Amino acid sequence: MAKYMIVDGLRAEFTDEKNILQVIRNVGIHIPTFCYYTDLSIYGACRMCVVEDDKGNIIASCSTPPKDKMVIRTNTPKLHHHRKMILELLLASHCRDCTICEKNQKCQLQALARRFGLYDIRFKNNRPNYEIDDSSPAIVRDMNKCILCGDCVRMCNEIQHVGAIDFVNRGSNMMVSPAFNRKLSETECVNCGQCAAVCPTGAITIKKSKGKVWNALFDPTKRVIAQVAPAVRVALGEEFGMAPGENSIYKIYTALHMIGFDLCFDTSVSADMTIIEETNELAEILSRNEECRYPLFTSCCPAWVRYVENKHPQLLPYISTSKSPMEMFGAVLKEYYKPSDEECGLETFNVAIMPCTAKKMEAEREEFIRNGKPDIDAVLTTKELASMIRELGIQFAELEPTAPDTPFSIRSGGGVIFGTSGGVTEAALRRLAERTNPALQEIRYSGVRGLEGIKKFTIEIGGKAVHTAVVSGLGNAEKLIQLIESGEEHFDFVEVMACPTGCIGGAGQPESFLEDKKKRSSGLYTADKSALVKRSDENPVVTKLYEDGVLKDRAKELLHVHYKAPAASQS
Numbered sequence: 001m002a003k004y005m006i007v008d009g010l011r012a013e014f015t016d017e018k019n020i021l022q023v024i025r026n027v028g029i030h031i032p033t034f035c036y037y038t039d040l041s042i043y044g045a046c047r048m049c050v051v052e053d054d055k056g057n058i059i060a061s062c063s064t065p066p067k068d069k070m071v072i073r074t075n076t077p078k079l080h081h082h083r084k085m086i087l088e089l090l091l092a093s094h095c096r097d098c099t100i101c102e103k104n105q106k107c108q109l110q111a112l113a114r115r116f117g118l119y120d121i122r123f124k125n126n127r128p129n130y131e132i133d134d135s136s137p138a139i140v141r142d143m144n145k146c147i148l149c150g151d152c153v154r155m156c157n158e159i160q161h162v163g164a165i166d167f168v169n170r171g172s173n174m175m176v177s178p179a180f181n182r183k184l185s186e187t188e189c190v191n192c193g194q195c196a197a198v199c200p201t202g203a204i205t206i207k208k209s210k211g212k213v214w215n216a217l218f219d220p221t222k223r224v225i226a227q228v229a230p231a232v233r234v235a236l237g238e239e240f241g242m243a244p245g246e247n248s249i250y251k252i253y254t255a256l257h258m259i260g261f262d263l264c265f266d267t268s269v270s271a272d273m274t275i276i277e278e279t280n281e282l283a284e285i286l287s288r289n290e291e292c293r294y295p296l297f298t299s300c301c302p303a304w305v306r307y308v309e310n311k312h313p314q315l316l317p318y319i320s321t322s323k324s325p326m327e328m329f330g331a332v333l334k335e336y337y338k339p340s341d342e343e344c345g346l347e348t349f350n351v352a353i354m355p356c357t358a359k360k361m362e363a364e365r366e367e368f369i370r371n372g373k374p375d376i377d378a379v380l381t382t383k384e385l386a387s388m389i390r391e392l393g394i395q396f397a398e399l400e401p402t403a404p405d406t407p408f409s410i411r412s413g414g415g416v417i418f419g420t421s422g423g424v425t426e427a428a429l430r431r432l433a434e435r436t437n438p439a440l441q442e443i444r445y446s447g448v449r450g451l452e453g454i455k456k457f458t459i460e461i462g463g464k465a466v467h468t469a470v471v472s473g474l475g476n477a478e479k480l481i482q483l484i485e486s487g488e489e490h491f492d493f494v495e496v497m498a499c500p501t502g503c504i505g506g507a508g509q510p511e512s513f514l515e516d517k518k519k520r521s522s523g524l525y526t527a528d529k530s531a532l533v534k535r536s537d538e539n540p541v542v543t544k545l546y547e548d549g550v551l552k553d554r555a556k557e558l559l560h561v562h563y564k565a566p567a568a569s570q571s
Contacts, residue, residue, distance in 0.1 A: 193357030193507025231419030245523030250401030268415030330375030381508025413531030
C-alpha cells in the first residue's frame with residue numbers, strides 16, 4: 001500500500017522523495033525557499049520553507065524526511081507571520097537598488113517580497129557597506145546583496161571542489177568571502193561562474209562586456225565579427241519565451257546583423273578544426289602501442305585547464321595542445337581578414353558569444369595574445385546577448401531566419417554537439433572510426449551520450465580498444481583523477497567540462513534545472529541529425545583552410561598552445 005501524507009487536507013502519496021518539500025510541491029503547492037537547491041546538500045538555513053505539523057510544531061520542510069500518514073499545514077497565521085518576518089529581516093540588511101541590479105525581475109528575494117506584499121521595512125540596515133569585488137575577469141561579488149543562503153559556497157565546494165569561497169566570521173558579521181578577505185582574482189577560482197548560476201540575488205553576477213562591444217559596433221574603423229557557440233542556439237530563445245532546446249541559430253544571425261555585426265559565424269566550424277587537431281594527437285598516442293599512465297585530456301574548457309594548473313600541474317603535459325574552438329576561430333579570423341584590413345584601413349574585432357563565463361578569462365590569457373593583441377577581443381554570454389537584443393527592442397521570437405555569412409558557412413554535426421557533455425568525444429570518435437553508418441550508430445550507443453557526471457566506456461577503433469571517459473563538473477573530474485592516479489582506472493581519452501552537463505549548463509546561459517538542460521542537449525542532437533556533414537574532417541570549408549587557406553603550413557602556429565605550470569607549482 002502506498003505511503004501518503006496529508007498536506008492542507010490533500011492526500012499526497014510519496015515513494016522515494018527525500019524531503020517533505022518535494023511531496024508538497026508534487027501536490028501543486030509552491031513553498032518558498034532560498035537555500036534549497038536540488039543538486040546541493042541540504043542546508044536548511046533560510047527557514048522560508050517551514051511548515052506546521054498537527055501538533056503545532058514548526059519544521060523545515062527541506063530537511064525533514066516524509067513519514068507515512070504525517071499531517072502538515074503550509075498556510076497558518078504562525079507560518080505567514082514567520083515568513084514575512086524573515087523576508088523583512090533579509091530586506092533590512094540588503095542593498096535595495098533593485099532597478100539597477102543585474103538580477104532585477106529575476107531575483108528570488110524581490111519576487112518573494114512582491115508575493116508576500118512587503119512594501120515597508122520596519123528595521124534599519126545596520127550592516128556595513130562592503131566593497132564590490134570586480135577583480136575577476138568573469139565574476140563580480142557584491143556582498144551588500146548577499147542573503148547568506150550558502151548556495152554559492154556549496155556549489156564551489158561540493159560540486160566543483162574548488163573551494164575559492166566560504167563563510168567567514170560569526171553572527172551578524174558573517175559573510176561569504178575568500179579566505180583572509182582576499183580578492184577573487186587572488187584565489188584558485190577557475191571562473192566557471194557556477195556560483196553565480198545558483199545565487200538567488202545579485203550578490204554574485206557575471207562581469208559584463210556589453211559596453212566594450214557596443215563601442216566597437218559604433219566604431220567605423222572596426223570590422224566586428226561574431227562567432228556563436230553551439231550551446232547558445234538551444235538556450236537563447238528561452239529569454240524570449242521559446243521552448244528550451246529550440247534551435248534558434250538562424251534567428252540569432254538575423255538579430256546579430258540587426259544589432260550591427262558585420263559578419264556572423266558558427267563556432268561549430270572551428271570545433272571541426274579542434275577535432276582534427278585533437279584526434280591527430282590521439283591517433284599518434286594510440287599508434288605507440290604502449291600504455292601510458294595518463295590519458296589525453298581535452299582542452300576545450302578553460303575552467304578545467306585552470307583547475308589543472310591550480311591543483312594538478314602534473315597533468316599539464318597530458319592536456320591536448322589543441323586550442324579551444326573559440327580561440328582557434330579567433331586566430332583564423334584575424335589572419336584571414338588581415339590582408340583586407342590592411343587594404344581597407346580596418347581592424348577586425350572578434351566577439352565570441354559563449355554559454356561560458358570562463359571564456360572571458362581565457363580570452364585574456366597571454367597565450368592567446370599575438371603581436372600585442374588578443375585573438376578574441378570580447379566575450380559575451382548568452383544572457384548578455386539577450387540583453388543587447390532587448391535593448392534594441394528586437395522581437396526575437398518573431399524574427400525571420402537567415403544563414404551565416406560566407407566563407408565560414410558550413411559546419412559538421414560533430415561540431416554542433418560540442419555543446420553537450422560527450423559531444424567532443426563523439427565527434428572525435430566519428431573521425432577515427434570507419435566511415436560507415438553502422439560505425440556512427442555504434443558510437444552513438446556506446447555510452448557517450450547522456451548527462452551523467454561520469455561516463456566510462458570502451459569502443460573499438462581500428463582494431464584497438466579505446467578506453468574513454470566523459471566527465472562534467474569539476475568534482476567529478478577530481479574523482480576520476482584520483483582513480484587514474486591510484487591505478488584503479490586506465491583511459492586513453494578523457495573529455496572534461498567544468499560545468500555540470502557541459503556547455504548547455506554554462507553559467508552564462510539562462511537559469512535552468514536539469515529537465516531544461518536535457519531538452520537543450522536533445523536540441524543539439526536534433527541539429528546534428530539534420531546536418532549534411534557528420535564528420536569534422538569532411539567539412540569542405542575546413543578542408544580548404546588546410547589545403548590552400550590560412551592553415552596551410554601554419555596549423556601548429558595558429559591552432560595549438562602549450563600551458564605551463566604556475567611558478568608556485570613548479571618550485
